[in-house]
Amino acid sequence: MTHAVDLPFWAALPVALLLLLGAGLALTGSLGLLRLGSFYERVHAPTLGTTLGIGCVLIASMLAFSVLQTRPVLHEVLIGVFVTITTPVALMLLARAALYRDRHEGSGEMPQPGGCRGGRDGSPETPAVHGQDGSRR
Amino acid sequence: MTAALLTWSILLAQCLLGLAMACATFRLLRGPRAQDRVLGLDTLYVNAMLLLLTFGIRTGSTLYFEAALVIALLGFVATAALAKFLMRGEVIE
Numbered sequence: 230m231t232h233a234v235d236l237p238f239w240a241a242l243p244v245a246l247l248l249l250l251g252a253g254l255a256l257t258g259s260l261g262l263l264r265l266g267s268f269y270e271r272v273h274a275p276t277l278g279t280t281l282g283i284g285c286v287l288i289a290s291m292l293a294f295s296v297l298q299t300r301p302v303l304h305e306v307l308i309g310v311f312v313t314i315t316t317p318v319a320l321m322l323l324a325r326a327a328l329y330r331d332r333h334e335g336s337g338e339m340p341q342p343g344g345c346r347g348g349r350d351g352s353p354e355t356p357a358v359h360g361q362d363g364s365r366r
Numbered sequence: 367m368t369a370a371l372l373t374w375s376i377l378l379a380q381c382l383l384g385l386a387m388a389c390a391t392f393r394l395l396r397g398p399r400a401q402d403r404v405l406g407l408d409t410l411y412v413n414a415m416l417l418l419l420t421f422g423i424r425t426g427s428t429l430y431f432e433a434a435l436v437i438a439l440l441g442f443v444a445t446a447a448l449a450k451f452l453m454r455g456e457v458i459e
Contacts, residue, residue, distance in 0.1 A: 235426075236368065236372060237368070238367070238368045238371075241368045241371055241372050242371070244372065244375075244423065245371055245372055245375035245376075246375075248375055248376060248379040248420060248423065249375055249378060249379055249382075251379070251416065252378075252379035252380075252382035252383050252386075252416065252420070253382055255382070255383060255386045255412070255413055255416055256382045256383070256385055256386040256389075258386070258409070259385075259386035259387070259389035259390050259409055259413065260386075260389055262389060262390060262393050262405065262406065262409055263389045263392060263393060268399065268401055268402055268405070271393075271402065271405060272405060275390075275405065275408065275409040275412065278386070278409070278412055278413065278416070279412050282412075282416060283412070283415075283416065286416050286419050286420065287419065289423065290419050290422060290423050290431075293423050293426075294423075294426075294428070297426055304431065305419075305431065307435065308415070308419075308431075308434060308435055308438055311435075311438055311439070311442075312412070312415075312438055315438075315442040316412075316442075318442075318446070319408065319442055319445040319446050319449065320405075320408070320445075322445070322446055322449035322450065322453075323401060323404055323405060323408075323445065323448075323449040323452075325449070325453065326401065326449045326450070326452040326453040327399075327401040327452070329452075329453055330399075330400075330401070330452060
């Protein structure tokens with residue numbers, strides 16, 4: 230089996246840079262998960278790692294294996310397509326469940342329609358928050 | 367020169383991804399509510415997948431790619447099932 234140290238310099242430099250960029254973006258997303266205040270701000274943070282972070286690491290992996298095996302190795306595209314499709318679906322399900330729980334308990338943490346937190350992004354859940362005062366049980 | 371560049375950058379990338387996994391684990395253990403824990407678990411899955419891909423580049427073996435693909439599949443299924451559990455109180459109705 231070939232080894233990563235056998236890469237020539239013109240391929241090793243972009244592989245190293247893309248790996249560092251991807252890992253740094255994933256770390257930035259996780260730091261945002263640690264530092265941001267409410268759940269509805271935190272749900273945005275990990276998407277930095279799941280889009281650009283995974284993209285950079287997958288391009289680095291494709292480049293390294295293509296040069297090592299002297300043929301185009303493209304099966305990393307499978308992970309990229311799958312993660313790009315599934316991350317918004319999973320996070321939207323999670324945000325909808327969190328909104329349902331907060332509305333059910335009458336918690337004040339959820340984004341308000343007229344406030345600066347929830348009103349600016351125009352998310353489809355925002356108009357539904359209007360009915361929270363009438364439907365509080 | 368090339369070997370040193372690759373070795374040190376891969377090592378640094380692994381350290382950064384380990385730090386990212388530590389942040390996600392902190393949110394998983396300390397999250398104030400259940401949805402924060404699920405979000406931390408999702409981030410932990412993604413970071414573990416990136417770490418496996420980095421191991422694959424380091425060793426030159428395509429075995430790690432398949433493990434990363436399995437982690438991506440299971441991470442989506444786990445997050446979707448947990449979100450549905452938080453929504454309804456049961457996974458399969």
